[in-house]
Every structure is written in structure tokens, then in C-alpha cells.
Amino acid sequence: MTGTVYKEIRQNLPVLLIALFAPLAGYALMVLFYLIMRGDRGILTGNDVSYFEMLLPGDNSFLFVWKLLGLLMIYYCAGSITTNLFSADEKKKWSYFMASTPRGVKRQIYGKYVILVMIYGTFLVSQIFTEGFMNWLGWLDTGKVLPSFTNVYILMFFVQLLLRALEIPFLARYGVKVGIVMRLTVLGTAVVAFMIWLLFAPSAFDIIKNISEHLADFIMNFNAERMTDYMTFFISLLPCIAIPAYILSYFISCKGYLKGVTNYDK
Amino acid sequence: MTNKKQGAKRLVIFLVLAYAIAWIPWIIMNANYDFKDWFMSGDGGVFMWLTLLTGGAPAIAAVLTRLITKEGLYDGMLRLKLRGNIKYYVIALLVPLAGGLIRGAVLLAGLNTVNDTLSPLMRSSLVMQAFWMSLVMAFNTFGEEYGWRAYMNPKMESLMGKPAAVIVGGILWGVWHAPLTVVGHNFGTDYWGFPWLGIVMMSGYCICTGMFLMWLTQKSGSVYPAAIAHAANNNGSLYMAAAVSGGLTATAGAVFSEALAGIAVQAAIYALFGVLLVLDSRRKKIN
Numbered sequence: 001m002t003g004t005v006y007k008e009i010r011q012n013l014p015v016l017l018i019a020l021f022a023p024l025a026g027y028a029l030m031v032l033f034y035l036i037m038r039g040d041r042g043i044l045t046g047n048d049v050s051y052f053e054m055l056l057p058g059d060n061s062f063l064f065v066w067k068l069l070g071l072l073m074i075y076y077c078a079g080s081i082t083t084n085l086f087s088a089d090e091k092k093k094w095s096y097f098m099a100s101t102p103r104g105v106k107r108q109i110y111g112k113y114v115i116l117v118m119i120y121g122t123f124l125v126s127q128i129f130t131e132g133f134m135n136w137l138g139w140l141d142t143g144k145v146l147p148s149f150t151n152v153y154i155l156m157f158f159v160q161l162l163l164r165a166l167e168i169p170f171l172a173r174y175g176v177k178v179g180i181v182m183r184l185t186v187l188g189t190a191v192v193a194f195m196i197w198l199l200f201a202p203s204a205f206d207i208i209k210n211i212s213e214h215l216a217d218f219i220m221n222f223n224a225e226r227m228t229d230y231m232t233f234f235i236s237l238l239p240c241i242a243i244p245a246y247i248l249s250y251f252i253s254c255k256g257y258l259k260g261v262t263n264y265d266k
Numbered sequence: 267m268t269n270k271k272q273g274a275k276r277l278v279i280f281l282v283l284a285y286a287i288a289w290i291p292w293i294i295m296n297a298n299y300d301f302k303d304w305f306m307s308g309d310g311g312v313f314m315w316l317t318l319l320t321g322g323a324p325a326i327a328a329v330l331t332r333l334i335t336k337e338g339l340y341d342g343m344l345r346l347k348l349r350g351n352i353k354y355y356v357i358a359l360l361v362p363l364a365g366g367l368i369r370g371a372v373l374l375a376g377l378n379t380v381n382d383t384l385s386p387l388m389r390s391s392l393v394m395q396a397f398w399m400s401l402v403m404a405f406n407t408f409g410e411e412y413g414w415r416a417y418m419n420p421k422m423e424s425l426m427g428k429p430a431a432v433i434v435g436g437i438l439w440g441v442w443h444a445p446l447t448v449v450g451h452n453f454g455t456d457y458w459g460f461p462w463l464g465i466v467m468m469s470g471y472c473i474c475t476g477m478f479l480m481w482l483t484q485k486s487g488s489v490y491p492a493a494i495a496h497a498a499n500n501n502g503s504l505y506m507a508a509a510v511s512g513g514l515t516a517t518a519g520a521v522f523s524e525a526l527a528g529i530a531v532q533a534a535i536y537a538l539f540g541v542l543l544v545l546d547s548r549r550k551k552i553n
Contacts, residue, residue, distance in 0.1 A: 005346070114346065125405050132315030139312040148314070154402055229387040236391040239398035 004111030011088060012115055015081060019123040023130035026070055071149070075156050081119060082164055085112055087176040095258070105257045109172065113250050116164055124157045155235065162242040165249035173256035270425060276335050277421045283327035284413055285442060288320045292445035301449035321406060324413020324442075331417070343416040343489040354486040358495035359502075361478065363396055365532040366503025370510025372527045383512045392509035400494060400502035407496035408489070414439055415479055416489040428547050432480060432540065436473025443468050453525045467529065474533035475499065477540035484546070499532065 009016070089095070089108070098108040128150050138146040170178075295304045295313065304313040332339055348355070384392070414435065422431035443452065447468050448461040457463065475496075482491040507528065 003345070121405055129315050129318055132312075132318065136312045136315060145312055150314075157402075158398070229385050229391070232391045233387045236394040239402075240394050243398065243401070 004107045005114050008085075008111045008115035009118070012085065012119070015084070015119055016122055019119050020126050022074065022123065023127045026067075026074070027130065027134055029070075030067065067149075071152070071156070075160060078120070078123075078160055079163065079167065082116065082167055082171065083176050083180055085115065086168075086171050090176055099258060106254050109250060109253050109257055112168070113246070113253075117161070117246075120157055120160050124153055127153045155238065158239040158242040161246045162238070165242065165245040168249055169252040169256055171260075172253040173260045175260055272335075273421050273424055276331055276337065277418065277425070279334060280327050280331040280413070280417060280421070281438065283330050284324045284418075287323035287326055288442060289445055291316055291320050296445060296449050301446075301451065305446065305449075305451065318406065318409075322409025324411075324418070325409040326413075328413045328417040341412075341416060343483065343487065344412075345488055346490060347486055347488040351486040351488065351491075354482055354491045355494065358482050358491035359397065359400055359498050361535060362495055362498035362503045362532065363400070363506050365499070365535050366396065366506030367510055368535075369503065369528045369531045370507035372531060373507060373511035373524065384509070389509045389512075392505045396498075396502040396505035396509065399505060400498035403497035403501045404490070404493040407500065408493040411479065411483075411489050411493040411496055414476075415483045415492045419476075419480055419483070428543060432476055432543070433473055435480075436476040437469045439476060440469030440472035441465065443472075471529045471533050474536040474540070477543055478536035481539040481543050481546075484543075503528070503532065 095105070095108070099105050101107060131148060131150070131153075135146040135148060138144070295316070299313075305317055329339065331337070418438075419431055419435055422435050425431075426434065444461075444465050446452065447464045449455070452468050453460075453464045455461075479492040479495055482495055483489060
């Protein structure tokens with residue numbers, strides 16, 4: 001086999017495998033949280049609830065909230081995949097070699113965009129399948145249908161495409177180093193702000209519990225399609241913006257890529 | 267072993283596996299649960315994982331057959347081949363959606379009942395969803411198309427020629443749906459000749475749809491346009507029909523009259539691509 005997409009698959013096979021198995025690993029991690037929270041020394045006392053019952057929203061919804069937080073973390077980390085993709089080929093020799101090929105740098109950039117969709121797509125399919133399987137096990141255990149986040153996963157897939165569409169031209173033009181500095185600055189600021197708020201705001205923990213309950217309601221309503229027409233319209237609009245933005249981003253990246261090569265160290 | 271014999275052997279192994287991987291779970295589930303509970307429960311359903319897995323039976327069968335018969339896993343149809351073929355990707359998306367549009371108009375004309383009136387905002391949302399849901403669901407329909415179009419059809423064509431491959435392939439694809447058809451998936455259960463007429467109609471519909479999907483695959487050299495078209499046919503066209511008509515009584519054609527309107531319109535459109543297939547074959551013979 002030949003081609004830049006094949007090269008990207010070979011180069012990023014570990015990432016593809018992580019995308020495939022990460023949802024299962026996430027559920028395994030939640031088993032660990034469950035074992036910590038349950039029992040005499042755990043947070044959860046007085047209620048003998050099963051692992052799957054804690055995945056239901058309600059009084060014992062710790063795992064449900066952890067699942068949501070875990071999703072947010074994973075999707076934030078998904079951004080780092082992009083920087084790794086570009087840093088792997090951030091060499092002047094390679095870039096000028098690709099520029100000398102018949103299709104030029106377009107083929108190089110094309111491979112990056114395709115592999116990103118493959119990684120996010122693999123993660124999406126794996127998430128839906130793994131969650132479906134775990135919900136089946138939960139139904140066998142509890143007799144209840146556990147909430148499914150399929151709509152959220154699909155929405156987040158397109159949010160990721162839109163974020164990458166905004167980020168990649170910047171990476172292509174200025175290089176990965178600048179991108180990493182920007183990402184760390186944003187993350188650091190957010191973490192510091194959150195810590196300050198947690199330490200000094202009155203009733204911070206009550207607010208977090210309140211938000212988690214409302215978030216659970218929103219997710220449940222979103223899944224049950226109990227939304228207003230306006231919400232449905234804007235949520236339906238997002239993918240229609242994300243897909244053309246991703247394609248347009250490809251053309252912009254092609255334009256700026258060779259200028260960005262001059263910033264590489266070697 | 268001659269190439270034809272080898273091809274026939276691989277085809278038989280593929281078909282046995284594709285049927286077994288899908289039919290065994292479907293028959294067990296039909297025997298133990300109501301169809302609406304296990305197959306039609308949507309993304310919140312507890313058996314969604316099984317629906318996804320069995321829906322991908324043709325792809326799983328194709329991979330297993332390649333491994334068993336040492337054919338190798340490399341398949342050129344897995345390449346996107348966008349260059350020069352964008353038009354086939356666009357046709358793959360737009361033709362089924364256009365079929366959905368016409369289907370919605372037929373429903374609105376009063377040939378069938380609709381039970382909902384949607385606001386303009388919701389109709390716009392359905393139109394947008396028709397487009398991108400077709401792309402998302404292509405991840406799912408790839409599981410069928412990699413088996414039927416990328417593996418089965420080329421093998422059949424080399425054995426029996428293109429016209430027979432289209433007809434036999436369509437019948438096999440339609441009969442593959444039989445455990446679902448007999449419990450009401452495609453046409454409901456309330457019609458004359460249930461369930462045998464349903465299986466015959468499904469086979470006929472699959473023959474016509476197969477013409478379109480085969481044309482897309484052969485023209486683009488890739489399986490992805492067929493996967494997108496299949497998803498657009500299954501999901502996108504329903505959204506379009508609902509946007510135009512104001513709603514359908516059920517998704518997935520569980521009401522016979524709505525299903526008949528749908529497949530009649532879309533089968534007629536897809537059959538046109540059968541004509542293109544024949545013309546392409548003649549052009550190749552002349553050249």
C-alpha cells in the first residue's frame with residue numbers, strides 16, 4: 001500500500017488503537033471509582049447500590065457525573081492529537097520533499113485531515129458501541145435502561161471537527177510550538193481560575209452538585225429530544241457549519257503550510 | 267483451482283458467514299423479544315450494540331473470508347479516491363435525499379396519512395439533519411457496503427456477468443433482511459401477502475438500490491460513496507420526507523402504505539442507474 005493516508009495510518013496506529021479502546025478503558029476506570037466510593041471508608045455509605053445503578057442520574061449519580069467529566073476531559077485531550085500529528089512531520093527536509101512531489105504539500109495536508117477524521121470517527125463508533133454494550137449489561141443488572149449519550153457523542157464529533165478546522169491552519173502556518181504554548185496558557189488560566197473559585201466562593205460544592213443535576217437533566221432532555229424548536233435548530237446547524245469549515249480549513253492550511261516550514265528548527 | 271472456482275468458493279464462504287452472523291442473533295432475538303423492543307428502540311435501546319454488530323455482518327464476513335481463504339486484507343476500494351470522483355460522493359448524498367423529497371411530496375399529496383404538523387424551524391432542522399446524519403450513519407452502513415459492494419458484487423460479476431450479478435446480488439441482499447421483514451421492519455405486518463410479499467418486495471427494492479450502489483462503486487472505485495448513499499437512503503431520505511410532509515407515522519417504514527410510497531419512488535430513481543450500468547458495459551465492450 002502507498003499514499004500519505006496509509007503513511008499517517010502507520011504512523012498513528014497507536015492513536016487509532018487508543019481511540020478504539022479508550023471507551024472501554026474509561027468504563028474500567030469508573031469501576032475503580034465505584035470500588036473506592038463504595039464500602040465502609042467510601043463516600044457512598046448506607047446505600048448498597050450496584051455499579052450500574054450509579055450510572056443512572058439521581059441520588060447516587062456519582063458515576064454519571066464522572067462519566068460526563070471524563071467525556072469533557074477526553075474531548076479536551078483530543079486537541080493534543082492534532083499537535084502530535086503535525087509535530088511528527090515538522091522537519092524542513094520532509095516538508096520540502098513533499099513540496100517537490102507531483103501533488104505538492106496538498107497531499108501532505110490531505111493525509112492529516114483524513115487521519116484526524118478517522119481517529120475521531122473510530123472513537124465515535126467505539127463510544128457508541130461500548131456504551132450500548134455496557135447499557136445492556138446495566139439493563140440485565142438493574143432492569144432499567146441506562147441513559148445513552150449517543151446524541152452527545154455525535155454532537156461532540158462535530159464540535160471537534162469545528163475546533164480542528166479553526167486550529168489546524170494556525171498550526172500549519174506557525175508550527176506546533178506556538179500551538180502548544182497557547183493551549184497550555186488557556187488550560188493553566190482555566191485551572192487557576194477554577195481553583196481560586198473553589199477555595200474562596202461560598203457554597204462552591206453545593207453549586208457543583210446543583211450544576212451536575214442540571215447537566216444530567218439537560219443530557220436526559222437532549223437525549224429524549226425534549227428540546228425547544230430553537231435548540232433543535234441550532235444543534236442541527238452545528239454540523240452544517242463544521243463540515244464546510246473543515247473542508248475550507250484544508251484549503252487555508254495548504255496555502256500557509258510552506259510559510260510555516262521556515263519556522264521549523266531543522 | 268481455477269480463478270472462477272476459487273472465486274465461487276470465496277463467494278459461498280462469504281454468503282454463509284454474512285447470513286449466519288446476522289440471522290442467528292436476529293432469530294434468537296425475535297423469538298425472545300418483541301421486534302419493537304429490541305431492534306426499533308433506537309439509540310437508547312439496550313440492544314443497540316447487537317443491532318450495530320449484526321448490521322456489520324457483511325463486512326465481518328468479508329474480512330473473515332479473506333483471512334480463511336488467504337486472499338489478503340488489502341482492498342483498493344478502501345481508498346477514498348476523492349480526486350476526480352467528488353461528483354460521485356455528491357451524487358451519493360443528493361440522489362437518495364431527492365428521493366426522500368419526492369416521497370414527502372407524495373405523502374403530502376394525500377396518498378398516505380401523516381400524523382404531525384411541524385413548525386418551519388423544525389422542518390429546516392430536519393433538512394439539515396438529513397444531510398449530516400447521512401454522513402454520520404455512513405459509519406454504520408459501511409458495515410454492509412464493504413461486504414456487498416466491495417466484496418460480493420465483484421466476485422459475482424466475474425462469475426456470472428454484470429446483469430446477473432445485479433439481480434442475484436439484490437435478491438440475496440433482500441433475503442438477508444428476511445428475519446427483520448417477517449417481524450415488520452420494512453413494511454409493517456398489516457398487508458396482504460405478509461410476510462412473503464414483503465420479502466419479495468424487499469428483494470426487488472434491493473435489486474434497484476443495488477444498481478445505484480454498484481454504479482457508484484464502479485465509477486468511483488471506492489466503497490465510501492455507496493456507504494454514504496445507503497445511509498442517505500435509510501436515514502436522510504426519511505428526514506427529508508418528514509420535513510416535506512410534516513411527519514411520518516413511524517420511522518423505518520413500519521406502516522405499509524408509507525413504505526410502499528417510499529420504495530416505489532426511490533426504486534424508480536435507482537433503476538435509472540441500472541440503465542447507466544448497462545450503457546457503461548456496452549461502451550467498455552465497444553472500446
